[in-house]
Amino acid sequence: MKARAALCLALVVGASPAPAQAAVPRWNPKAPENNQLIPAFSPVAIESVLAAIGARHQRSSSDPSNPVIVAMLPTGRRAVIALSACNRSGTACKALTIQASWTKPGVPPQRLAEAIGRFNQRYAFAKAFVTGDGRPALQYYLTGDYGFLRGNLAVDLLVFADQAERFAREVLQPLVGKGDERRGAPGIP
Numbered sequence: 001m002k003a004r005a006a007l008c009l010a011l012v013v014g015a016s017p018a019p020a021q022a023a024v025p026r027w028n029p030k031a032p033e034n035n036q037l038i039p040a041f042s043p044v045a046i047e048s049v050l051a052a053i054g055a056r057h058q059r060s061s062s063d064p065s066n067p068v069i070v071a072m073l074p075t076g077r078r079a080v081i082a083l084s085a086c087n088r089s090g091t092a093c094k095a096l097t098i099q100a101s102w103t104k105p106g107v108p109p110q111r112l113a114e115a116i117g118r119f120n121q122r123y124a125f126a127k128a129f130v131t132g133d134g135r136p137a138l139q140y141y142l143t144g145d146y147g148f149l150r151g152n153l154a155v156d157l158l159v160f161a162d163q164a165e166r167f168a169r170e171v172l173q174p175l176v177g178k179g180d181e182r183r184g185a186p187g188i189p
Contacts, residue, residue: 027053027154034151040092041083041144043067049153055161064090073161077168094145098126098157100164101137107175112136115171126163128171138167 028034031052038045043059050057050071060068067090069081077100085094105112109130116128116136126140140160142153 027158029151029155031151034149034154036150037147038144038150038153039147040094041096041148042091042093043069043083044091045150046081046083046096046153049150049157053154053158055157066090067093071157073157073164075161075165077161077164079160079164095141095143097139097141098160099137099139100160100167101131101135102168102172104134105136105172105176109134112175115175119167119171123163123166125159128167136167136172138164 033052046069047057047059050069054074056072058070060070062068065086065088067083067086069083071079071081073079079098079100082097082099083090083093083095084097086092112130116130119128126138128136128138131137138160140156140163142148142156
């Protein structure tokens with residue numbers, strides 16, 4: 001499990017963005033396909049939803065039975081989507097975790113923990129925490145034991161993207177004293 005977590009974190013930190021793709025139309029919440037019941041999470045189903053919301057993605061091929069997708073969300077924030085409780089081929093999974101992480105800020109750990117605690121009290125959708133190596137992260141766990149509606153997954157991904165931006169803006173930027181500087185520079189969320 002630790003090896004998989006390390007792989008996920010390495011993919012988030014080290015993955016390069018996918019090559020430029022053609023402009024994707026804005027997500028249509030009224031599209032009929034959003035009412036489709038998908039029997040299980042699979043890389044193909046997840047990638048289809050990611051494309052529909054305008055996210056770029058790249059699948060890791062390190063372990064087909066435990067699929068991992070690195071996504072560049074519509075907000076420009078990178079996230080790892082790790083599927084779990086999968087069949088041997090990784091094509092039918094009952095759960096997924098979406099996680100975004102940031103570089104370790106140069107502030108005392110207690111100050112970071114307090115800011116994260118306040119964020120978690122205010123927003124219940126995703127859980128913010130500090131990884132074992134001291135980096136702030138945001139995570140959301142979703143089950144689909146009996147399938148999932150395609151539109152619901154799209155909304156979950158869009159809300160996670162919004163929460164990640166909110167976390168960076170409300171927690172990390174005030175801690176490191178940065179304004180609206182370019183995203184991705186060292187120490188800037």
